[in-house]
Amino acid sequence: MIKPGGKVTINDIARLAGVSKKTVSRVINDSPKVRPATREKVQAVIEAHGYTPHPEARALALRKSYLVAMIYDNPSPQYIVSMQRGILDALEASDLQLVIRPCDRNEDDYFESIRRFIKQQRFYGAILPPSVSEDQELVDMLEENNCRYVRIASVIMDSPLNTVKTHDSEGAEKAAHHIADLGHTRIAHIRGPLAFRSSHERFRGFELGLNEYGIRLDSGLVLEGGYTYETGFDCATQLLAMENRPTAVFCGNDEMAVGAYQAARQAGIRVPEDISIVGYDDTPIASRVWPRLTTVRMPIREMGKAAGQLLLGDPNGNLRRYVSFTPELVVRESTAPPPQDS
Amino acid sequence: MIKPGGKVTINDIARLAGVSKKTVSRVINDSPKVRPATREKVQAVIEAHGYTPHPEARALALRKSYLVAMIYDNPSPQYIVSMQRGILDALEASDLQLVIRPCDRNEDDYFESIRRFIKQQRFYGAILPPSVSEDQELVDMLEENNCRYVRIASVIMDSPLNTVKTHDSEGAEKAAHHIADLGHTRIAHIRGPLAFRSSHERFRGFELGLNEYGIRLDSGLVLEGGYTYETGFDCATQLLAMENRPTAVFCGNDEMAVGAYQAARQAGIRVPEDISIVGYDDTPIASRVWPRLTTVRMPIREMGKAAGQLLLGDPNGNLRRYVSFTPELVVRESTAPPPQDS
DNA sequence: CTGAAAGCGCTTACAG
DNA sequence: CTGAAAGCGCTTACAG
Known part of the structure; x- marks a missing residue:
């Protein structure tokens, strides 16, 4: 019985x-x-x-964990939710579960707290979206604890076999081409924080893209924001108050672009008639604001899935392939030719 | 050694x-x-x-799991992320980890899939935000499998001791009072889907609030949306095309309210001069659109924390308290008195 | 193809 | 206050 x-x-x-x-x-x-x-x-x-x-009994006998950790500090809810879904897509066929671990790199015990988390749980592996993925100290700690990992990052920092690469510079380059095609020449960029590699890559790609059209990116028109609505608003306010203000702004992400909308509105400047605005990420807000935002789309969910698959390894054999994603431009109503009288 | x-x-x-x-x-x-x-x-x-x-060894010896499941189908990323954070706030002091399980109640194997998940993992407990929290069949299944749970819901469906109650009707009532105070009388409501209890509660509270001002909610001005941007747009488009169109609309959530903005814009109707719009939830988009949206705020993260605490139980003793949250109205720029000539 | 023994890393009675 | 034995539910060699 x-x-x-x-x-x-x-x-x-x-x-x-x-x-x-x-x-x-x-x-x-x-x-x-x-x-x-x-x-x-x-x-x-x-x-x-x-x-x-019983999963715990199996785990014990097999000396193997059935838990995958997702460690992140990304500020965009939409990004996080899509990434989680993507990872779960990959884990679905396996019997692994996803444990989430949001964190804040600015907090004092950030590192120690995650170290404890990793040591205690002995995860099957960890997935690191940006900007956590750029923290080499953290990755070293994972290796020390025999915790395999996959990074999602805009540059390959160690082996391509544990990186899902996003070609941020190419996305930004496409944005530059679009703006240049419209005829703009006085062009600004509100970049992300210096602590994010993506911010450098987007800046680099944007500058390159303009150069390809013979346009120089004026360093006086490059401001550093924090990937947030408020910083986008502040930077755009500064730009719009300039004597000879730019006719187009490329923002490092959608949040900042929406902040720039607000700055334009308060300054009585019309989008896109007086100023064109381009974002990055194509989060849902991009198609909910007015005018709908021209932006660069990243397949975030698919990236999460690729990261999960990389972590699991190929079930038939163990070759792991290098994976990368190229973003595409989504043209909507926030961009137009520069005003005639400018 | x-x-x-x-x-x-x-x-x-x-x-x-x-x-x-x-x-x-x-x-x-x-x-x-x-x-x-x-x-x-x-x-x-x-x-x-x-x-x-080793956590698995402890779990095995103690016949206890260290994993808490969050099972949800809520479509709002902001809601999900805040709720996750709140639950983690509560779990922080414990050694429990959070496993996430997004799902879709419309999928065929929704129920069977979750049942397998629960049976296999033998969680410490599960947390159910709406609308999963309203699925009695699922809750019965949890009980069958000795999995304790906490529901986050707008009505108490079983014991108050495992429910975090949100007074949705009160939030909607406040919205009604605000609209009535402004002097509106031709008032519409775009409600959420009938499958969500929150949709009924908000409808009920709104109607009640208007009645308290001697205003009758015209059933011809109550449309059913799906808590999405698109459905908000569609319903609002219908309302605005009416002969004698309403001067104020209360939307069941912010997403639909932002859809309504778009419908007004396309119809050449100004917010708030020609029509006042009120949302529900105070998600970040509410303060990023223009004009900023008047809405009802729920302390989602705190609700998640309360749910986590309820699941953990009181460490000093085992009394568990009934917890409820009352939403508050956030007045911004999307509401104004009705137009003079109306 | 099938089984008895030993072990994964921890804990709970039970003695002392 | 401390320890030796048995057990949680599973698996891996090792025999047969």
Whole structure:
């Protein structure tokens, strides 16, 4: 008899099926060395009792964790949610679960706290979106603790085999081409914080893209924001107050672009008639503001999925492939040719 | 010697400290029955080797899981991220981890898939934000599997001891009072889908609030949306095309309100001069659109924390308190008195 | 193809 | 206050 209220265990199944627990184990683990008749008999008992192996017991016996950690400090909810979905897409076929760990790199015990987390849990592996992915100290700590990891980053910082690369510079280059094509020449850039590699890559790509059209990016028109609405607003306010103000602004992400909308509105400057604004990320807000925002789209969910797959490794063999994503420009209504009289 | 590359175990610590593993266990678990000198000696060895107990082994021996599941189908990224943070706030002091499980109630294997998830993982407990929290079949399944749970919901569906209640009707009532105070009488409501209890509560509270001002909510001006931008747009487009169109619209959430903005814009109707719009939730988009949206704020992160605490129970004793949250109105620029000529 | 023994790293009674 | 034995639910060699 099965203990009332208690879970049925491998022993119960073994007894009920008249085999040893090892045989049950073999059935569970799809070992080929079980006679079909035996397998069926055991399967029937398993199903009849809704048996499912205890994950902690397996983990202990196999010296393996079934938990994947996602460690992140990204400020955009949409980014986080899409990334989580993507990772789960990859984990779906496996029996791994996703444990989340938001953090703040500015907090004092940020590093120690994550170290404890990693040491205690002995994860199957960890996935690091930017900007956590750029923290080499953290990655070193993971390696010290034998925790494999996949970085999502705009540059390859160690092996390409554990990086999902996003070609941020190419996305920014496309934005530059679009703006230049429209005929703009006085062009500003509100970049992200220097602590983010993506911010450098986007800046670099944007500058390159303009250069390809023979346009120089005036360093006086490059301001540093914090990837937030408020900083976008502040930087744009400064730009719009200039004597000879720019006719186009490329913002390092959508949040800052929406802040720039607000700055333009308060200054009585029309988008896109007086000023063109371009964002980056294509988060949902980009198509909910008015005018709808021209921006650069990253397939965030697919990137998460690729990261998950990289972490799992190829089930048939163990070759792991280098994965990279190229962003594309989404043209909407926030960009137009510069005003005639300018 | 400690195996190279291998993790240090309780046995290593016991040997190194010259005590039995049981004594180490007592130190780890803060048992009072250890002589201070012994405790210190053991502590020193633990720290010297950075020992941390294997969570799966503990879980197995204690017949207890250290994993909390968050199961949700809420479509708003901001809501999800805030709720996750709140739950983690509550879990911080414990050694529990948060496993996330987004799902889609419309998918065929939604229920079976979650059932498998629950059976396999034997969670410490589960947290259910709306609208998953309203699925009684799912809750029954959790109980069947001895998985405790906390619901976040706008009505108490079973015991108040495992519900974090949100007074949605009160928030909607406040919205009604605000609109009535401004002098509106032709008032519309774009409600959420009938499958969400919150949608009913908000509708009910709004109607009640208008009645308190002697205003009847015209059922012809109540449309059902899907809590999405697109449905908000569609419903508002219908309302604005009416012969005698409303001068104010209360939308069931911010997403739909922003959709309504867009509909007004396309119809050449100004917000708030020609029509007042009120949302619900105070998600970040509410203060990023123009004009900034008057809406009803829910303290989502605190609600998540309360849910986590309810799940953990009171560490000093085991009384659990009923928790509820009352939303407040946030007045911004999307509401104004009705136009003079109306 | 199948089983009895030993072990994963921890804890809970039970003695002393 | 401390320890030796048994057990949590599973798996891995090792026999047969």
